[in-house]
């Protein structure tokens with residue numbers, strides 16, 4: 505799967521894209537990530553991308569022309585990319601949206617915003633606007649990386665054992681069950697006997713019960729959302 509990022513800070517992405525799961529996925533050719541500097545599409549001699557807001561107010565606003573020029577250029581070379589802008593005003597990202605992006609979109613073009621925001625007309629250039637949570641970051645770069653990592657994990661081949669995707673939190677609408685490894689006892693806390701029993705059916709049922717219990721305790725909204733849909 506192809507990811508393209510449009511940003512004022514291309515260097516921001518160097519380290520996150522070079523290590524761990526994403527670094528390996530790029531090296532193995534399962535995904536590609538191309539970072540495009542927004543400045544390249546800026547206006548005039550100084551490659552201006554922002555300006556003061558009409559009507560007054562503090563901060564600078566990103567102008568629409570550099571973004572339109574960048575989108576046109578990138579899409580002319582990589583047709584069919586799904587255009588996403590990252591802002592706190594977007595639809596709240598969840599695993600269902602991540603799954604749709606991984607399964608239905610041939611590639612993503614992600615725009616990371618900065619400053620006080622975009623000119624309102626930038627919104628008409630995108631297919632979708634996403635937020636990663638109800639808080640405000642200094643810019644969309646980290647949000648862009650969140651989308652890339654969450655989507656890339658679902659691209660076939662990226663996660664070595666596909667079984668682990670099936671079992672993890674949210675994949676079945678529940679939080680993940682508790683996991684244990686050695687030692688059998690740690691500061692007075694013992695590994696539950698059932699996990700040492702070797703009875704796979706019993707273990708499967710215990711894990712499901714624990715996942716339901718944990719979800720009810722911590723995220724009851726996930727269960728009520730499930731029955732409504």
Ligand code: ADE
Nearest residue numbers: 590591635636641643647
């Ligand atoms: N840019 C700034 N805050 C953001 C957020 N919460 N989600 C996505 N993009 C952002």
